[in-house]
Structures are given as structure tokens and as C-alpha cells.
Amino acid sequence: MSEFAPRALFAPATILSRAEAQDIAQRALKNSPAPETRVTINSAARADTRFALNQVTTSGENSDTQVTITAYDGNRAASVNTNRLDEASLAAAAKQAYEIAKLVPPNPERMPELGAQSYPAARERVITMPTPAERAAAAKIVTELARANDLIATGFIECRAGATALANSKGLFAYDSSSAVTMTSTVRSPDGTGSGWACSDGNGFGDLDPQALAATAVQKAKDSRNPVAIEPGRYTTILEPTAVGNLVQLIAGAMQARAADEGRSFFTKPGGGNKIGLKVVDDRITLISDPADASSTNGGYDDDGMPLEKVTWIENGVVKTLNYDRYWAQKQGVPPTRSGGGGFRGAGRSLRMLGGSSSIADMVKGTERGVLVTRFWYIRPVDARTILYTGLTRDGTFLIENGKVTRSIKNFRFNESPIFFLNNLEALGPTIRINSSENLSAGGSVWMPPIKVRDFTFSSLSDAV
Template sequence: MAILTQEEAKKIIDKVLSYAKADETEVTLSGGRTGNIRYARNNVSTSGETNEIGLNITSVYGKKSGSSSINELDDESLRKAVARAEEIAMLAPENPEYMPMLGPQDYPESKTFVQSTDDINPDYRAQIGADSMGPSGEKNLVAAGYLEDFSGFTAMGNSKGMFGYNKSTSVDFSVTVRTADGLGSGYAIRDYNDVNLLNSREVTNIAMQKAQASVNAQAIEPGKYTVILEPTAAGDLMGLLTRSLDARSADEGRSFMSKKGGGTRIGEKLFDERVNIYSDPSNPIIPGAPWDNEGYPQKPVKWVENGVVKNLYYSRYWAEKQGVQPVGRPSGVIFEGGNQSLADMISSTERGILVTRFWYIRGVDPQTLLFTGLTRDGTFYIENGKIKFPVKNFRFNESPIIMLNNIEALGQQQRVGGDLIPAMKIRDFTFTSLSDAV
């Protein structure tokens, strides 16, 4: 399916709104093409491409709302969908937290669409797989990987005159490589808007090197260690931190940002002064959508500055209740890093652990932001500035809050899951037990 132009999308949305009888009506129209290739044991297992389009209608009477969704855009289907949403709204209970729909907004231009990613075809996906499986097979290694590319659009409009349109592309690639005996395992992952930045052979080489180096892992005692977290591992925990910056949870006493006696800890220095976290939808490496999760224009926001928490997410409802301006959740965050490479960090470490990534992370205590999980796919012991040998995987119990007060160094940034995350060198990271998983 071709991506609808802004004019085509608006014409359909305006037609839906012309059929509406409710007090307020909102329409979201989105669609696109998703392609993929999956392989395991150095052989392609699945590959395909889907083309989808969908339209969602929300009708509101007072504080009662109802929604319907369709994937047919002829006039009769649109009329029926509007009628169904209005019927559901009339039957629904009132939502005491309902906020009126927004009026016209001035959305910034987005850089989320890249033509080269939109041009991806089955031949390209096959080549990506070949560039990963071929080198692995030549080294008697076994690769399993997945590539997914997307190219599409989202448009939204309502009966109060708000309208927004955005095109976007994305490509995600991950690969796990194991030795033939299954005793060594390596992993690497990349995500971009621009497929020209992806080199699957290079990414696979990283996983191959880790797989070969992690054979014959030795068991060492759990405890507190200096750790070097590659950006993927750091991102696993930093994402949990930034997603917890919610004002309502803090005000209601359910968060690490809750203040004893009530209120939030905005303005308090909670982290090392080197910690700076912000969002900027115009960033060229992680460009953001034009609007946030509630339809407000995306703007640059400082979340943490020199270790001091500056902002929390405020929904429109909670912002009005607290008498402040809404602050929406960003599509991606930027954690400022440094210039050190992983090699620099390793060479400066007397005794420590290098972690490729974490897995199976679960929350333990939201008020201290304590998490538990496992290392995986390449964990190594460092001594006197050199990697000495691979070690068996650990279970950890740690809080990102404590981590960000135990920083020894911040390294170079890498895009991880739509965020920009640096490698991190952290002292006194808590490993509680060993794991037999590879």
C-alpha cells in the first residue's frame, strides 16, 4: 500500500468528521508497509511483507466516549464506523478524568521519514540475511537474526480543528550468534530511521567475536563489581528509569520521585552531576514524531540536568489538577555521554565485569526503582586493564538510581531502542547469584 499523502489523509478524516453527530469526534488514520526476514541455524525460516491501513474513531458525549476501528475506507463503511462509535459512547459510563479534545496545533516538521528505508525490497532483506549467515557459517558458527523494516504514516484530526500528519520509517536488526557446541553466545542489535546506517555484516561480526570469546566461561563469586555496561545493557536499565518519570505516580506516593509528606522531588539532586538527560525531537540520530502521546507539539525538554531532576511527565488531566503545564512523554531520550571508547574503559579498569546486555528484567520495588535480571550473550572478567576470560552469567539486583550515583565514566553514545545511550562504567554493581544460561 502506498503511503497516503497529507492531502489524501485529510480528505478521508474530514469526510468522517462530516458524518459525526457527537459533541466531540477524533479520527486517527494510519498505515504502511512492514517487511521482515527471520533466520535461524544459518537458514531463513520466514520472510514476508504486510500492507495495512486502519482508521479509529472516538466519539464523545459529555464525558462518555466510545471507539470503533475499521480497515475499509469506502463511504458506507465510514458512516457505519461513526455510528458504531457514537452508539458505544452513549452506552459508556462517564470518565471523570476525561479532558476535552485539543484545538488546532502548530506541529514542527519531522525528520522521521527516510526514502532509502521506504525503498527496501525483498532482495535487500535477503542480502541482509546473507551478509549475516554467510560469515557465521564460514566460521562454523550458528546465527539467528531478525530484520524488520517499516514505512508508513499517521494522520489525526478532530472536530475542534486539530490536524496532524507525519510519515516515518524504521529498521531494526538483531542477531545472536552461537558456537556449534552451544557453549558460546554473542549478541548485537541496531535500530535506525535510515537503513543506509545499517551494516548487518559489521553487526554480525560483533556477535561472532563475542560468541567465540565466551566459550568455556568460568564461574566467579557473585558480589559487588565495577561493571562496564555496553550501550545495549545500559539502555535496558536507563529506559526503565526514564519511563518512571511520571508526576502522578510521584504525587500519589508510588514512585522513587515521591517526596515524604507529599509532592515530588523535582529540583532535587538525585544523581551524579555528570548525568544529563533530555529529549529533542529535532535530533538527527533519533528524530521524534511531531506530537506527544496526547497530541501536543513535541518540544525539547530537560529531564535531568547535572544530576538534578528538572521535569516529570504530566498528563493533561494531572497537569490541570496540579495547576501546571502538561509535559508529554517523548518518543526518545538522549543521555549525554563522553568520548571514551569501550577499549578506553576496559584499559582503565583494575578489576571488573564487561556486560553485553541484560535479559528478563523485572521490577522489585518501584519506590526505590530496584530491578532484578540476568546478564546474557557475552559477559567477561576484566583484570589489570584487559579482558581475561568469559564468566558465567549473573543475576543482578540493582537500581538505576544507585547506578547513576556510582558513575566512574561515561563513554560514547549509541542509538538503542530509539534512545541515545552511552556506555557506562559503574562501581559497586550488585550481582547476587550465578546463572547457567549461556
């Protein structure tokens, strides 16, 4: 069922409307003694259900509105947060912010506040939150299938709705609302040797598919029991979409123009400058951020209030743009990048990698010997100049022999860069929406395909399941 359709068991999310946010912003601005003021409002509602040992263990809901008042005194700035929305409290916060601003060192890179901006018309969308009964029913689908197969299911359902607003003393007012849901489950065998994982992600609760999630996690748990060790090394590797997202989103995070121009990045061009216009990965790779992909109803805006636009980061393997904030864009004489922060970052942001037509089954059939990876975790940086990271496989790692998945294998530690393996690309599958965050919190949207690559580097074995 689409998230655009209201359901009787759902309750409207308790987030601020545009009119309510504008009223709070106007009252805060009116009471600010500073020469220049910015007001940022975050209104959020959250509902979650956790299950473990094949039963629901916790269920909770909360909502809050936070107002951040930033006062400017020339190039000096200070911010004060409050969740008290009466006029006296807003005035006190604004006064305190201004008094602190007078004391802090000036910021030589501070950009002036923007004036009023033009934003796209809001997309019609009903933002609702599921009841505890709805969430419990979804969890039950997983726990019952696990119990029927003598397995143990744990998992988490998180539903978020939010409204944000930004206003300043130059007449700018921006408002946006969004919602996102994530359901994850890890299913394990009683002896602890098998572990399967699956995730379902979307804008609204009706987007979740608990049946498919349960079937995938249970089957992986059964198939991954009693893993065997194989030697670390470089293998032809098939990465499921979540594993692809775990690593490919690290490219977007590294696409900061200033770091590249100052010689601190993979995107620094040898001899000076940056790699815009240069080919860096296989020509089948295209990475974009598009407000249409995100859960936003108003199109979104960046930290300064500029409306977000579709941005192509890499097209057919070639770097098309980098993320220029307003200060660095002015210094370099180019337009700022209206992406919301260099690709994917938080609710309302998005990252999409265009895919192909190969299924995972087809990739397996064409593999003489290789490894199939469900996902990665504990991902940590090693070398920013090559976007090299290390981490571990988890919850279903399998050996492929002569075109078939033949056995479960022990997990590996990897040392790899998405730049490296996207230059060793053999096949891409269809792009789907995933949640690629390591902590798997609901918010934002990431769209990734499964891929098959050559010579993926697994550096050592791990005894973790």
C-alpha cells in the first residue's frame, strides 16, 4: 500500500505544520536583539518496536520540537537551543545567543544570510504513524516464520516523521516535511553458527514488506549454518544492494570540493586542481542525488536555505561536479552545489546509483569461483586519499563454485575502496531502495543495485557470525 493513502489504524504524525513553524519563527525573529538572526526548527515524531527471542520486547513513541536560534554580530555567531515555544522562552534564547555571540572569535569565512528563496510546490502526501498494534503485527510475521523453522529472530522497526523550517531576518522562510520507515531483522540458528539478515525500507509504513523480509532472513540463517573457512585474498565478489550502499555512499561523502582543491582528497588532480571532467570509475557508473527520490514533500533545502536540485556527481564514470559550499564556491568563482551536503545526508536527502539488468542469480551462474556478500558492518576509514576503508562481512557470506552457491563461509575483514572495485566492475543489477546506514536508522533514501566485481580484497578471517 502506498504511503500516500491514509489507513484507519494510523494516526497523523504530531509534527508542525507550515503555518505553525512560520509562527514560531516569526516570534523568535521578532524578539531577537541581534543585527542578524537565523531560526532553525526541527519537529520530529518517532515510533519504534523492538523484538528479540521471537517476541516483542519494547515499543515506544515520542515527539519533540527543537528551536535553534543563531545570533550574528558581524562575523561572530552563537546558537542556543530550546524546546519551549512560548514567546518569553524564545526571547530569552535569542537574547542569550546574542550575548554569547559577542564573546566568540570572528569567523572569517562566514557567509551572509540569504534572502527569500523560491521553492517547489509541496507534493501532496499524507504523513501518518503506525499504531503499536500495526508494528507488532509486522514483527509477528518475522517471529512466527523464524519459530516455525526452529530459528531465533530479533529486529527493529523504526518510523520517523519530521518537519523542518529555516527562517532569517532577511525574509527567508523554508519548510519541509518527510517521513521514513525501516524494518530490519537478524535471524540466527540456536547453535549460533547461522545468521541471516534482511531490511525493508520506505517513506511510509505501507511500503514495508515483512513477508519478504522474513523469508530472506530465515533462508539466509538456514543456509549460513556451520560456515567453513577459506583463505583470505582477492575474489570475484557479488555484493547485494545493501553491501553496495555500505561502501558506495562513501564516495559521495568524499566529494568535497575544498578538500580536493586543497590537495587532501582522492578527487585532487595530480599536479593541482580537482578531477572534475576526469574518468575515475567504470563507464557504467552514474551517481546522482535527486530530491524526487527522497521522502520530502517540499523538495528539501540545504543548511543555508537554498532549494535542493538534482545533482549528477559521476556520469558514465566521469566526475561531473563536487560539493561546493557557499564560501568555497565564492572563492573559486563557481555556483554553490545545491545538494544538501555532498550526496546523502539525513532525512530528505538521497543517493542513487544507476543499475543494469543482471540478476544476482545470473551473476552467480557466470561465476566460476567467488564470494557472495549480504552486507558489511564496523566500517572505518583507512586512507582518505584513496577512499580506502576496512570492515567486516556479516549475516550471510557464501562461497560460489562453478555457477552455484555451494556453502556458507566464515566472515572476512576487507580492506577496499569503492573506487577500486568500481573499476573492476563485471555486472550490475536493477536498482532498489535500501537502508545502507551502519546503524540502520530510518531517514533519507539510498538506491543501489547488486554488482559483481573482480579482485575484491578480503584481508583476513573473522570468527564473528
